[in-house]
Amino acid sequence: MNVVIHYNSSKEDAKRLCAELADYEVNSWLVKADFENSKEYNNLISIGLKIAGSLDILVNNASVFLPGRLKQMSFEDLRLHMQVNAWVPLVLSREFARLVKRGKIINLLDARIKGYDFLHVPYILSKHLLSILTKMMALEFAPDVTVNGIAPGLILPPPGKDKRYLEKLMKTVPLKRHGNPDDIANAVIYLLKNDFITGQIINVDGGLHLKGYGNGPNPDK
Numbered sequence: 001m002n003v004v005i006h007y008n009s010s011k012e013d014a015k016r017l018c019a020e021l022a023d024y025e026v027n028s029w030l031v032k033a034d035f036e037n038s039k040e041y042n043n044l045i046s047i048g049l050k051i052a053g054s055l056d057i058l059v060n061n062a063s064v065f066l067p068g069r070l071k072q073m074s075f076e077d078l079r080l081h082m083q084v085n086a087w088v089p090l091v092l093s094r095e096f097a098r099l100v101k102r103g104k105i106i107n108l109l110d111a112r113i114k115g116y117d118f119l120h121v122p123y124i125l126s127k128h129l130l131s132i133l134t135k136m137m138a139l140e141f142a143p144d145v146t147v148n149g150i151a152p153g154l155i156l157p158p159p160g161k162d163k164r165y166l167e168k169l170m171k172t173v174p175l176k177r178h179g180n181p182d183d184i185a186n187a188v189i190y191l192l193k194n195d196f197i198t199g200q201i202i203n204v205d206g207g208l209h210l211k212g213y214g215n216g217p218n219p220d221k
């Protein structure tokens, strides 16, 4: 697979990824788009098609993850998360279905949708929306495009936190450890290799979803 890499602010990281992929003789192209600006995301799929020649897979991975509790949440907090985490994946997915005709879409969700995350309310609401959209799009875009979701659990520390954050929360995971990006990548590859799965959401979370994350306030304590 060759890769069209989307970035917004992390240009240097994106360039490093391009260089790494070149070592594997994988072609890659960088495309910048701010998902808060419709002029930048509306034609992202057609730009990708133009520079790569064809597209087969869309991975909706970009996400905003800011703290926010029900009592303080503003409409602006909600709009930001809904736009970047759910609206833009919908826009990109329907453009993909329209222009590419046959392919596979993977949406990155969050295992916390099996419970309530009282500390990140706008974020978790946006992932709920993307989860429902995953199933609706699977039906709407069938039979030519499959749409599935991966719901990661405890994988990487959020911005501003280090591995102590993961170590503290590991005890809440049934498998008593945190996952790593390879666990997510393997689940993505599994879905991409299978042509007969659509509308499915796979939790890659060491069993955390079985406990219904955060069924009370302060779930991280």
Ligand SMILES: NC(=O)c1ccc[n+]([C@@H]2O[C@H](COP(=O)([O-])OP(=O)(O)OC[C@H]3O[C@@H](n4cnc5c(N)ncnc54)[C@H](OP(=O)(O)O)[C@@H]3O)[C@@H](O)[C@H]2O)c1
Residues within 6 Å of the ligand: 006, 007, 008, 009, 010, 011, 033, 034, 035, 036, 060, 061, 062, 063, 064, 065, 084, 108, 109, 110, 111, 151, 152, 153, 154, 155, 156, 157
């Ligand atoms: N990390 C975990 O443990 C975990 C757990 C559950 C679910 N997930 C989900 O898995 C996915 C990947 O997680 P992650 O931790 O790797 O995500 P992340 O680093 O928090 O965010 C991924 C990327 O989203 C992009 N982004 C944010 N705002 C944007 C905007 N306005 N326009 C365009 N791009 C924007 C950023 O690109 P730039 O850096 O280029 O600005 C950022 O690098 C996400 O969907 C996340 O919700 C992750």
